[in-house]
Amino acid sequence: MEQKQINLTALEDMLEELAQKNWAISKQVFSEDFCKDLAHECQNLAAAGQLSKASIGKGASKTVRSEIRGDFIQWLDDSHPFHQCLELIRQSLNQFFFLGLRRVEAHFALYPPGAGYAKHIDNHRPNSGQNSGSSGGGSNHRKITFVLYLNENWQKDHGGELSLYNPDKDSEMLGQVEPTMGTLILFRSDLFPHQVEKSSANRMSLTGWFRDDAL
Template sequence: MEQKQINLSSLTESFEKLAENNWTLSQEVFAPEFCKQLAHECQKLYSEGQLNKASIGPSGNKITAAEVRGDYTLWLDGDTSPIQKQFLDCLETIREELNRFFFLGLKRVESHFAFYPPESGYDKHIDNPRGASHRKITFVLYLNESWQKEHGGELSLYNPERPEELLARVEPRLGHLIFFRSDLFPHQVEKSFTPRLSLTGWFRDDAL
């Protein structure tokens, strides 16, 4: 079932670019209708109050700081809804393909919905600073059906060797999927002026 939602040819092309540049952006890995269903799921969960204010800081010492990170999140659990389980099944397919392509030994994936209300963003950070955690590959799948330039909310990706140098600014359009090495790239979510939806996560090399 999940492979019907994934274009494996486009996924392989993404991995080739990931191998060359340590990051990659694709618009064709996930089926557009599937992305719309995921967007509607995120909107429904937020409207029902099931997303929680995101926190920052090391495990065991988490705090909320809206001026640094303004999104609301919900970690995916395959038991909660069919669409979430279907997406997690897709991520397992991608994990297997990453291991086949890169021999990374990735053992699991974690993922959450992220909903940024207007006027919110996420300051520059690295997902795995100094290689201190088991997060190896970051992904973000954007779920914004009618994104316009004036809406903001782009992902700014910076040069690992010169952290003030902007490498790319990724528009959060429906179906855009970015992969990058979790230990390398400083990145930030620019302030959004309209609700901004995505699925974010990490492929990890540790077991539960």
């Protein structure tokens, strides 16, 4: 798994789309074989009992609330080969948008049947209602969210879509993304309310955030 796993033309197209809409989706950035390897790794982690219940909140208010967020995760070590790909995307994002992104954090996620993630924003803007204002400055250092879906033979009736909502009117759905193998989504972490719909099958992904702070 190296940087050459990335289709650079597809990535450039995605960044153009991101510039226009603040979110972008592509099935062409990573090859299916590459994604299948990542899917096997996630399955193996699950089978070995190495995924942990995800929590919400930060610091002292960090809690496990399965009714809000039902996935199991494992953070990727910086030495994981996929980080080379993320590093290339980080550099491209910086060249394109001058975002000053300094690092990326990522985790495998597995949503078992019946699990979802209620509507939320990954990086709330300070001193504003959840979805008001347009300063673009969040209360944490997550700038761009990515999700790479890892589900082979995903059927529409499995559910599990990512629903994306209008930043200015969070009752208005902008679109739904099916979590099919190799689908990659990028979006501004401080703008979009989004929700993971419950699914009837295991739903796997690699999720993470490009950040503008150092460790």
